[in-house]
Amino acid sequence: MKKKGMSVLAKQHAAGWAFLMPATLLIFVMSFYPMVQAFLMSLKTGSSARLKWANPVSFNYTRMFSDKLFMRSVGNTFLYLVIQVPIMLILAILLAQLLNNKDLKFKGLFRTCVFLPCATSLVSYALIFKSLFATQGLINSVLSNMHIISKNINWLGNPGTARFVIIFALIWRWTGYNMVFYLAGLQNIEYSVYEAAHIDGANGWKTFWYITVPLLKPVIVMTFIMSINGTLQLFDESVNLTKGGPANTTITMSHYIYNNSFGQGVANFGYACAMSFFVFILVAILAAINLKVGDTRD
């Protein structure tokens, strides 16, 4: 056995690379290669059949900063990010914490209920919320029956309420998903840690803040990155719930990029690619900050 040691090691080494090769190659061909292509396109202008080098080549990149609509879409996206992500993640942690109680009955049922929204497709759930919040839809009829409102609210017709509906829908769809991750993280924490804290006289809030949160940190960082990435690339909700309206006041970055690639008869793919790289850089920066802040191990 010993004699063969070297070759076995070499074999193992080769095996390791062989295992990760198919996936790596696929990512190179299906993600990185198109990304390079997209970058080259971001330096061009014109319809998709007749792309020409832009003059100057940075044209699309400078253009976006004078594009009021794009700036508004950036603002909207960050608004969703700043309001929705914290609410959703706090709710998710709270739910996970409650569900992690050993005395709790019907745990499985609650968990299933909370996770169920994730099983609906994006197109479907947008349609469901759109119908619920329609002018004569269910929400309005319930509210007016309870005499909370006197006149039907045009939820999706006003920028403020339309943004609220988007945030509300996002929270509905994704809280359960994140909760599963926290719940999983909590189950990795030994119960004895809590017992000890309890004996030391720490109350519920203190245990949560000084024990649960630090131990959950890696999970929190992961869910944060996932949520930031998801929110910055938010697309389906904007398209299917509000079509970016009224009058583009709820449009997101990805939606605006899509509109420039295909929609409205003004296919301007080079510009769309340039904006995509802007999003790419934003996501990368935020993810890096997140990792730095959250990194406790080394």
Next chain:
Amino acid sequence: MTDSVQTTTGKKNKSMTQRRLIPTYIFLVIFSLFSVFPLYWMITAATNKSLEVAQGKIWFGTNLAENFTKLIRDEALGTSMWNSFFYATVQMLLCLLICSLAGYGFELYHDKAKDKLFAFLLLGMMIPQVATMIPLFRMMSGGKLLNTVWAFILPQLSTPFMIMMFRQNSRNFPPDIMEAARLDGLSEIRIFFSMYMPVMKSTYAAAAVITFMNAWNAYLWPKVVMTKNQAQTMPMLIANLAGGYTIDYGELMLGVLFCSIPTMIIFFILQKQFAEGITGSVK
């Protein structure tokens, strides 16, 4: 699992604890209702007339049969269900195989070079999908793959997220097993198939749920590469129902219901393993 802690506590204590938990129950019940209500409404809507749906009727109606007749008359429901099922299943199986192999390779054979490569691959997650759509379409169109399962699955077969999930979970796979297997003369690939896979079954379950749902629900990309009626998927069918000058909401919601059932079934079946699989990935 933690029942042993409880065995010594008396009955009185138990009811005390339950009483203390009342606010928790109330909160959970409210949140569960919040989560389930829109789905309940989707189901009732599928049994109502379009106008009733638009006006927010909350109870079951009698129009289910008519909605169904209209749905199968207007749209190729069977074909779309089968296509979605076929594409999603192929994508799920291949994606699991490829990504688990990679996660296994990245974690259990890890060295500096592989760690760096992995970090680099993560960048692939961060570009909006629309940017790569035209280059990818060109590839598929040039390769004459339009309207085949390949065009549907290829861009999603290997995703940084899935690799990451398997890589994280692989930390739970004891290296001792590998050493023992090697001493028994098992080849590296045999170790993967006969040792790693069975141990990691809950990770596979979690990954299966996620990939299947993603593939089943995908709309933007499939719409671009599946250009024939015969290749239509469920989300495309729903979009067809939701377009046009006049929309029949009863019919539409029935379509939405059909589209939601398979993913829910998958989730129900694999629920327990799903939770365990996720647990492994956040250690």
Next chain:
Amino acid sequence: MKKQIISALLVGAMAVSLAACGSSGEAGKTAESGAAQPANVEKEDDHTLSVYAWDKNFNIPALEAAEKAYQKKDPDFKLDIIEQSQSSDVENALTLAGSSDDYSTLPDIVLFQDHYINKYVADYPDAWQDVNDADINWDDFAAEKISFSTIGGKHYGVPVDNGTVIAAYRTDLLKEAGHSIDEMTGITWDKFDEIGKDVYEKTGKYLLCMDGDGNDLPYMMMQAEGKSQFKDGKPVFADDDTFKQIIGVIAKLQQDNVLYLANDWSDYTDQAIQGDMVAGVINGNWIIPTIEQVKDNSGKWEITSMPTLSGEEGYASNGGSSLYLTAACKKPDLAKDFLAYTFGGGEGAQATYDEALTKGGVITTFTPAGGSDVYNQGVEFFNNQPIYSQIVKMGANVKPVEQSDYHYPAREQIASAIQNIIGGADVDSSLKDAQDQVVFQMNSVTSEAA
């Protein structure tokens, strides 16, 4: 033991999946060819044409009617209709095919929005085949409709529907407010506003509604005045007095509860119209099937022409599409013959248009078709008015105005401006902003302007 069973199962599953992947090339292909086999055979077939179209309640029944009509001439004929969810799907398919410089992925014929076709012919000249030599008498169609599909002096498309604007009102509600439908014909917008106030006061319904996300209403009001938002390819609406007046009217109507601005298309059709919130609708006549959804109001509606600023009868057209031949079509003779025979006014035209009307509510701009019995029947829902022949006649009065490739961007920006103006912003500066934004979009390609 248990573990071994599970592992065996898992390996088995993977083996199956591997087998599936090995064969899924084939499986995929067979599934595709299994399903698509007829389609592949059809490709060789001299009697089949494929077409992209949207809306199963509107355009698709019209195409099915044409298929049926042409089968009289060629019993083996088949039209393979590939349903799209909306018009933009067809535009996207063109953009994508253009990007790979391979138009063979397109079907033989596409239904295409009139407002866009100019730009797509300019941007993708290789994607189309003209239909100039088809056996069609183009003068039989409304001039305004044909002006869209005639590009560089060549005919590229054959009209399907008709966008002629109708002003439909609830006669019962007008009566309740002390007015009548006759008062509504040939009136000024100011008078319209007054009547609208009465109607809202007495019945609680809006006399007019519009999708607040689009500027359909300003566009139609401008066209009724015989004007365009564009001049020589540039947007000029911010400096146009007529346009400013029109925007003023819209804002006033909204403030007086005469106009309900719906937040988007579905709010407009499903809530405002089908939800019975309105006493009047002004839009392209394709809105009729939506109005007819509310069965209880049958017999209570009537139609007439639009109000104008001066009080003359207003005629406009909004929306609509035509059929275009793509470069992918290998059987141009069959396609042209099919189009000429059916929608183009040939022997099958009457049958096509009559059935398109009864099954899909599609009205033509082909003037002779308006003479048929089907077109001249009184429509019960509209108090037995022969609305269809009336619409065809109104269509002939619509004046062509300058069109732009930036019709929809302009429409969107104007919609934003209206929202701002209603919110209290200054009219001049809001319109100026909107116009600048349109110019900004137009400058996307030529960097010299920046």
